[in-house]
Amino acid sequence: MEDILRHIYQERASMENSLGVLQIYKKPHIPAITNxxxxxxxxxxxxxEKEPTILKHYQFEDVKIALQIVSDQQVKEWLLLGSNRKIVEWIHVGKILFDKNDYLFNLQNELKDFPIYEREIKTGIEFAKLIRRYWMAKGFFETEQFMDAFNHTIHSLHHLARLAIIEKGLHPELTVWNQVKQLDPEIYKLYEELTTSEEPIEKRLELLFIASEFLIHSRTSSGTKHLKKILKMQPDWSMNEIKSHPDLTYYGTDLNLMIEYLVNKEVIEPLQVESKTPGLFHTKYKMK
Known part of the structure; x- marks a missing residue:
């Protein structure tokens, strides 16, 4: 089998732009990790070239093999945004088959160390996602669309769980609820109550919103630390300036809601700046 695998990846590993090759085996209890x-x-x-990822499938006897070629930039983005949770497990448990200039060795160590600044960005991104899901859940609840409210509440709890894990200096993995059960039983209990309680769905949601409000409030300081640090760099900002800042592009469309949330919490102050049209004002934002 080793000869077959070497035949698959050898040509790619020998290319000048190759940084490393990892081998990941399927886990019987979590087959989804390797798709x-x-x-x-x-x-x-x-x-x-052309695409950020290339995927090829192979079959050798009864063994299914996938070769995935991905850019280092894409890997960094996945790790930062959490948009491909399998990648954490792959880098963490993968067997190094080829490693140019200790690239993979250093990447695995970075994953364990989880630098503070990277943790702040990841916390901010998760908090912004949490706010969006929570507000959407509340909106659906208030219009008595309880199943949609339930769906967004599940997602908001998921982001809350990921935040709790990041706070402990760890990367959220694919089995996030197994992680949070050990690290923050309070959030896990909320998840259990929402999904297993025999109370009517509207009653479950009502109780959970009360608890979530407190948990979100308690994480506002850490969840907005990265954004506030950037906003302190200049006296005031237009929304376009905020969205265009290189370190804030990762927030995507959630950034608008994050700003609105901080305005409502009176952390950010909106400023009215005169435009060329009488009576029409530009809105800028500054830290209080």
């Missing part, structure tokens, strides 16, 4: 393939070969490269 039900028996073996994943992850090749990380820089300056990838």
């Amino acid at each position: 039900n393939f028996d073996i994943i070969l992850l090749v990380i490269v820089y300056d990838i």
